[in-house]
Amino acid sequence: MVEKNILLLFCEAGVYFAVMAGLLYGRRRFGIGLFVCAIGVMHFLETYLASFFYIQLPFGQLSPGSTVLFSGKLMMILMLHIKEDARIVRQPIYGLLIGNFLIVGLVMILRNHTVAALSPERLPDLSFIDEMGWLMVWGTILLFIDAIAIILLYERLGAWLRNLPFLRLSISGAVVLSFDQIGFYTALHFYSGAPFAAMLGGWAAKMGAAIVFSVLIMGYLRFVERETPAADHPLKDRRTRDVFHTLTFRERYEDLLQQTGRDTLTGVFNRRKLEYITARAFERDVSPSQPLSLLAIDVDRFKTVNDQHGHKTGDDVLRQLAKTLSDALRTEDHLFRFGGEEFVAICPNLGPAAAAIVAERLRAAVQQRSHEEFFGSTISIGVATAPMEAENYDALFVCADERLYAAKRHGRNRVVSAYSQLEEAESA
Template sequence: MTTFNAFLLFAQAAVYFTVMMGLLRARKVIGVGVFMCALGVMHFLETYLASVFYIELPFGIISPGSTVLFSGKLLMILLLYIREDALVVRQAIYGLLIGNFLIVALVMILRNHETIVITEGRLPDIAFIDEIGSLMVWGTLLLFVDAIAIIVLYERIGDWFGRHLGLRFLVCGAAVLTFDQAGFFLALHYVSGAPWHVFFGGLVAKLVATVVYTALFIAYLKYFDDEAAWLTNRSFKDVFQVLTYRERYHQLLEATTRDHLTGTLHRRQYDHNAPKILEKSLSESKPLSLLVIDIDHFKAVNDRHGHQAGDQVLAKIARMLSENLRSDDHLYRFGGEEFVLICEKLPAEAAMSLASRLRKAIERFSAIYFPEKITVSIGVATAPEDGTVLETLFQAADMRLYEAKRAGRNRVCGPAVQE
């Protein structure tokens, strides 16, 4: 009987893998949503089987729901990620999370109905519904953690296993399913009093399931697909940020701190951050230079060519400035056609050299890409020589900017130096 049970489990795994891989392979034709829906409809059945349906194998007592269906689902999430990307697979992960919580919420409301009997002996088992509900909540949370962990781990071990796709699949599947078995059994033991030998039997079964699914995957790659097309080389840190929506947070943060036209930091970021940057440089006895950059005759550009052309000039100059920054530089749009560049660890002579390079680069660039010649004037001040307070430092740079303007524009004016 135990041998027959093992054969049936293998048959279930083969059917599950064949259907799901068929949907994954056909996703470009029928849509990836079909694959995701097929993935999601199994969760209640998985939880039900894990709670009450057990069979005996040579190495212990196991549940097909946990061994075949849950293990298969987790590995299918990994395969979806490998074939697509983190942006696609997170739709399935969060869809499962929200959908399963929705089921539990609806069941918790339904259980309060006053029911009637329409068939003798057929009454709803509210206690069992409560048990299933708590296990579904815990199982859903575990699945969420498992799904992110298996993908991040898959990328993390990529440097170790290189092009051995099957080995990466096997190792990360075995590791995460071991964690999952421990986590789910603790809940099952608490809720239904499942004995400890069920844990060990389930652990072995999940590890065997991982081997079986890996073998099926390798066979699929050998006979039906090109393994090279499945190889990925993504940063596990970036993958984690996408899966947890942290990249959306950073995008939102960027949108609130950067000027929408030029992409540079806002004036309010200057007001908030610049004093701290200056204070840090002074405390470490390191120089800091501040450059005030103003586009010459910008109003005339707007008058002759329109505000849209003026906006393009602003955006392109900002991009040129950004592309020439060091890691210790901070560029702000201060207002209108004026930018402020704060350069940490940059003494006066080096700041003048940088300002001169920026001025010449913009002049050359404008001759080719702008509707007319565009130039900038730049005033430079350096701490601590020109001041130890931000307002004083800015006033010194701003005063030198106007000296450059009065001297004919398209110039750099700095500490005791005028270009």
């Protein structure tokens, strides 16, 4: 009998995983809706089995609903996260949470009907519906917490176990399923007086499920779907603000974000990122009440550093200079390496006068460290502000660039802006 129960549990896990993995694999052709709906319709059965249907094994009592279906669902959500992103993985989680709250709300209304029995033997058992409804809501709340926790833990473990994916999967599943077992058993004991043997047996079974599903997921990722579709668009839907984007730190996102739009030498944003950010700013944000200032920055006599000390030293100077500039900017400002020894700073919500002050602060910060760290190099800066002086990015850059070269012509190590005396003298 025990061997039969164990064999059936493995069969249930295999069937569940095969179908759900097949739906996940077919998402490119049929969409993710099939996968999400399949997860949703299983929730009632999971809760019913976890509440009433138990089997006996040597280490205690357990329910296939918790061991196979719930554990499998949580691990499938983690696999969905691995293959996709937070925008996708949140859909089944929020759908289950909202759907089960809807069940409770409708039951509260339905119980006020005057019921007409089909026969004396077929009367509705609203107490059963009440119990199942609250257990489903409690289970869904736990699932919501579990899903966030397993994703977060999986990503955090990437710092130590990136080259050991099976260990990473199984530890994440074991830890979160342990928490879930405690939470669901507490509610089950309150509602139905479930014995502590169900707690221990269910926990041991979930630990086994974490290992089994980790093995199955590894097989899927290694032999069925090796590529990662989400890697093609790591910045997709970055405007979404929800708990998954707050808590999810996928290492491939971090790696790609460091490479996409970043200058490999200095670590600041590159020219392509500059054009992207300013284009979006002009589309949505730039107005007289929300000005945008651009600071064109050039390192004075940088060629001398390369010629006298070598290009490696020159690279070190650029890295340290970029850090000095970044530290002197406001937190909402962005620094870009435009090319060679040229940098650009974008300062949102900063008018002409304030932008000139920020530019002067940058110049002074570099000059203060010029002789000790930059081999005598200083910086010249040209400042322009939209929409007062330009209506688009190209015009804004041209204006700042012209002022930069005016600063270079008049002795370097200076700032030229709409408020500078030098520009006023030139126009006169």
